[in-house]
Each structure stands twice: as structure tokens, then as C-alpha cells.
Amino acid sequence: xxxxxxxxxxxxxxxxxxxxxxxxxxxxxxxxxxxxxxxxxxxxxxxxxxxxxxxxxxxxxxxxxxxxxxxxxxxxxxxxxxxxxxxxxxxxxxxxxxxxxxxxxxxxxxxxxxxxxxxxxxxxxxxxxxxxxxxxxxxxxxxxxxxxxxxxxxxxxxxxxxxxxxxxxxxxxxxxxxxxxxxxxxxxxxxxxxxxxxxxxxxxxxxxxx
Amino acid sequence: xxxxxxxxxxxxxxxxxxxxxxxxxxxxxxxxxxxxxxxxxxxxxxxxxxxxxxxxxxxxxxxxxxxxxxxxxxxxxxxxxxxxxxxxxxxxxxxxxxxxxxxxxxxxxxxxxxxxxxxxxxxxxxxxxxxxxxxxxxxxxxxxxxxxxxxxxxxxxxxxxxxxxxxxxxxxxxxxxxxxxxxxxxxxxxxxxxxxxxxxxxxxxxxxxx
Numbered sequence: 001x002x003x004x005x006x007x008x009x010x011x012x013x014x015x016x017x018x019x020x021x022x023x024x025x026x027x028x029x030x031x032x033x034x035x036x037x038x039x040x041x042x043x044x045x046x047x048x049x050x051x052x053x054x055x056x057x058x059x060x061x062x063x064x065x066x067x068x069x070x071x072x073x074x075x076x077x078x079x080x081x082x083x084x085x086x087x088x089x090x091x092x093x094x095x096x097x098x099x100x101x102x103x104x105x106x107x108x109x110x111x112x113x114x115x116x117x118x119x120x121x122x123x124x125x126x127x128x129x130x131x132x133x134x135x136x137x138x139x140x141x142x143x144x145x146x147x148x149x150x151x152x153x154x155x156x157x158x159x160x161x162x163x164x165x166x167x168x169x170x171x172x173x174x175x176x177x178x179x180x181x182x183x184x185x186x187x188x189x190x191x192x193x194x195x196x197x198x199x200x201x202x203x204x205x206x207x208x209x210x
Numbered sequence: 211x212x213x214x215x216x217x218x219x220x221x222x223x224x225x226x227x228x229x230x231x232x233x234x235x236x237x238x239x240x241x242x243x244x245x246x247x248x249x250x251x252x253x254x255x256x257x258x259x260x261x262x263x264x265x266x267x268x269x270x271x272x273x274x275x276x277x278x279x280x281x282x283x284x285x286x287x288x289x290x291x292x293x294x295x296x297x298x299x300x301x302x303x304x305x306x307x308x309x310x311x312x313x314x315x316x317x318x319x320x321x322x323x324x325x326x327x328x329x330x331x332x333x334x335x336x337x338x339x340x341x342x343x344x345x346x347x348x349x350x351x352x353x354x355x356x357x358x359x360x361x362x363x364x365x366x367x368x369x370x371x372x373x374x375x376x377x378x379x380x381x382x383x384x385x386x387x388x389x390x391x392x393x394x395x396x397x398x399x400x401x402x403x404x405x406x407x408x409x410x411x412x413x414x415x416x417x418x419x420x
Contacts, residue, residue: 004337004381125403127214127411131418160412168401169408171214181401188398191378191391193335198379201337202370208341 005197009035009096011118012186013104015111016126017156019137021172025126026105028179033186037095039104042068045083058088076106076113087114101186108159115165122189124182125166129173131157215407219245219306221328222396223314225321226336227366229347231382235336236315238389243396247305249314252278255293268298286316286323297324311396318369325375332399334392335376339383341367 014026030036042058044065053059060068065084068074077086087110092102104121106114114121128134138144138152163169168185172178189195224236240246252268254275263269270278275294278284287296297320302312314331316324324331338344348354348362373379378395382388399405 004379124401128415131415157416160415163403163408163412166403168398169214169403169406170401181397184394184397185401187391187394188378191334191380191395193373193376193379196379198373202373205338205341205370206367 004201006099006190006195007197008195009099009101010189010195011039011092011096011102011104011114011121012189013106013111013114013121013123014126014182015106015108015123015166016172017108017128017134017159018152019134019141019156020126020128021137021175021178022105022126024175025170025172025178025182026103028175029103029182029186032179032183033101035100036186037100037102039087039102040091041085042074042088043083043085045085072117075117076110078110089117092118101190108162112162112165122168122185123166124168124170124185125163126178127160127163127169127171128156129171133173214411216309216400216405217407218405219309219311220399220405221249221302221306221312221314221324221331222399223316223321223324223331223333224336224392225316225318225333225376226382227318227338227344227369228362229344229351229366230336230338231347231385231388232315232336234385235380235382235388235392236313238385239313239392239396242389242393243311245310246396247310247312249297249312250301251295252284252298253293253295255295282327285327286320288320299327302328311400318372322372322375332378332395333376334378334380334395335373336388337370337373337379337381338366339381343383 014022016022030038040054040058042060042065044060044062047053047059051057062084065086068086068088069077073089074086075089075092077084087104087106095102104114111123115123134156135153138156139149144152170178170181224232226232240248250264250268252270252275254270254272257263257269261267272294275296278296278298279287283299284296285299285302287294297314297316305312314324321333325333344366345363348366349359354362380388380391
């Protein structure tokens with residue numbers, strides 16, 4: 001039996017407004033696919049309880065983070081409450097070269113930066129099923145002030161039109177269906193002729209004795 | 211709940227060498243998807259037992275067939291043992307306009323004709339898992355002479371390189387996996403931003419009371 005190999009993996013960026021359900025969907029997605037890795041962010045904040053360097057985050061000093069930024073080693077970055085977060089290019093290069101696909105779940109602004117620095121990525125917009133559901137999800141996170149909630153909601157409202165910059169759209173009304181669609185997108189992208197080593201495959205086929 | 215509508219359906223052409231397993235895969239595929247129709251061929255041959263006009267084939271006279279050909283109403287055609295077969299354009303136009311996707315399973319030469327007349331189609335190449343398996347499948351059809359079998363096998367051998375003209379490739383080593391990949395390709399294509407009525411969707415979302 002000859003197996004069809006891919007030339008390399010790809011980066012799949014899953015984005016959408018706050019409250020669209022990116023985290024839940026993306027965590028479930030990893031359970032349903034082989035040959036997949038999650039992108040690991042670099043951050044200047046100290047590790048929280050149970051957080052492992054290189055697994056949950058790459059914990060780096062502020063100097064190191066700035067160095068990475070200046071050397072073009074980050075696909076995107078942002079500062080939240082005084083801590084910097086960014087997506088290292090090197091992990092994605094290394095992992096896709098080894099034939100794995102990398103999932104990156106990130107907000108709209110981050111995705112925009114990633115697109116400019118890694119245009120070969122596949123960009124999926126996760127769409128909330130209704131504004132009521134979006135409002136509920138933002139409100140019940142329980143970690144934001146009333147002001148922060150209404151700012152988030154306003155931003156999500158404005159970010160809906162960003163979908164037109166994406167390759168695919170998935171409406172997150174039912175978790176199982178949304179994950180199934182995301183899985184389908186990855187399986188389909190893996191099946192693209194341009195991504196597969198078909199010269200090698202056909203050579204092997206024809207070399208077999210019948 | 212707002213649902214995301216597509217602007218229209220698409221034509222998905224599933225092709226591959228004789229013996230790749232097109233029929234089996236395509237029949238199973240229809241069971242796993244909604245909003246799908248099979249293309250119905252026009253033919254000049256008389257109906258066989260149990261064959262229903264408009265369901266299994268459109269049975270037409272030779273004059274009518276030639277008329278359709280000359281009027282550009284066929285996406286492809288071929289003559290086999292003195293009978294003509296062709297794919298009517300009108301059914302695909304009408305069905306995709308109504309939001310259904312149309313599956314057409316066809317040989318490599320037919321697919322080539324369809325591509326030139328319906329370039330918006332999605333073209334999937336079904337690849338045999340090995341030449342031994344291909345040989346076995348061609349040989350055990352039980353409807354061909356030894357000469358016909360070896361001609362078919364030689365043609366299949368030569369047609370492997372046609373895969374480079376296709377969008378997607380699926381290796382048919384395991385029926386269930388092959389059907390799953392085909393289903394994934396259709397689900398993914400349906401999720402493309404360019405195919406969805408997102409202006410309408412977002413307008414509906416924003417018109418909801420929260």
C-alpha cells in the first residue's frame with residue numbers, strides 16, 4: 001500500500017469576535033484530528049499555577065520579547081494589562097516542515113497581523129449565531145467589569161465585517177457542527193492536489209508489481 | 211436564530227481512472243449530505259428494465275441529442291457501443307441556482323470536457339490505492355473481455371498524471387475514509403466566505419434585539 005504524503009503542513013488561523021467561542025471549538029477540534037499542533041505564544045508575564053514553559057506559553061523576559069519583535073520572529077503581538085503576548089514564527093515553520101498542521105486561535109486584530117506576515121495561512125472566521133448569544137457569552141465570562149463588557153460587545157459588533165477578509169466562515173450555533181465544519185476544512189485543505197506529493201505517489205504506484 | 215445562506219450551489223466533479231471506485235464512493239456520499247443532487251445524463255440508448263426517464267437518465271432521440279450538442283446544452287458527451295451519453299447543462303444550472311450542489315461522476319476524458327465548459331466546478335480525482343487493487347477491480351467487473359480489461363488497465367495507467375489538473379485528490383483505499391474526505395471537501399467548499407451571503411447574514415444579526 002502506497003500512502004499519499006503531503007509536501008508540508010499549514011497554518012490554520014481561527015479567529016472571530018470575542019464571545020464567538022474560539023477556545024471551546026479549538027480545544028475540541030484538536031481531539032478529532034491527527035497530525036495537528038497548537039501554536040504556543042510567547043509572553044512576558046510570569047507563569048500562573050500549573051503553567052508549563054513551552055507547553056502553555058513560552059515565558060520570556062521583556063528584553064527577549066523585544067528582540068524577537070525586532071528580528072521579525074513574531075507573526076503578531078499585543079500588550080494586555082502591561083504584559084506582552086506574541087506568536088513565534090519559528091515554531092510554525094518547524095512544525096509545518098515536519099508535516100503537522102498548526103492551529104492558531106486569535107482575535108481579529110491578531111489575525112490581521114498574521115495574514116500580513118504568513119499569507120499562506122488558512123483563515124477561518126468563527127461567527128456567533130446571534131447577537132443575543134454573543135452578548136450572553138461576553139457577559140457570563142465573569143471576568144470583566146460592566147464597562148469592559150460593553151466595550152467588548154461594541155468591538156465584536158464592529159468586527160463582524162472582517163469576515164470578508166477570511167477564506168472560510170463557520171457559524172458557531174451548535175458546538176458539534178461547528179467543530180465538524182472546522183475539521184472538514186482541514187481535511188479538505190489536506191486533500192488539495194497542490195499540497196500533496198503526487199509525483200512520488202504515482203512513481204511508487206507504477207513501481208509496484210501487479 | 212439567523213441561518214447563513216449560500217448564494218448558490220456548485221458542481222462537484224468526481225473523476226478518476228476506471229476501477230478507482232467512483233460509483234461506490236459517490237453513491238455512499240449522497241447518503242451523508244443534505245442539499246445534494248446527482249447529475250442526470252442524457253442518452254440515446256433505450257431504457258433498461260426499471261430505468262425511469264428523468265431519474266436514471268434523460269432518454270432522448272438521436273436528433274434531440276444532436277440538437278443539444280449543437281446548441282451548447284451539453285457539458286460533455288461520448289459515444290459508447292453506438293449510443294451517445296452526455297451531461298445536460300440546464301439541470302446543473304437550475305439545481306445550483308436553487309442552492310443544491312450537484313455531483314457528477316465521470317471518466318477522465320469527460321471531466322476534461324466539463325472543465326472547459328464549466329470551469330467553476332470543483333474537480334476531485336479519486337486515486338486507486340495500488341495498481342494491484344486497480345487491476346483486481348477492473349478484472350472482476352465481469353463484463354469485459356480480456357482485451358477490454360487490458361485496454362482499460364493501460365488507459366488507467368496513463369491517466370494517473372491527469373491528477374495534476376484537479377483541485378483535490380482522494381485515495382480510495384478505505385471506502386469509509388474516502389467518503390469522509392469527499393464529504394469534507396463539500397462541507398469546506400460550502401463554508402467558503404465567497405460562497406455565502408454574509409451581507410444578508412450580518413444585516414440580520416445586527417437587526418436582532420439583544
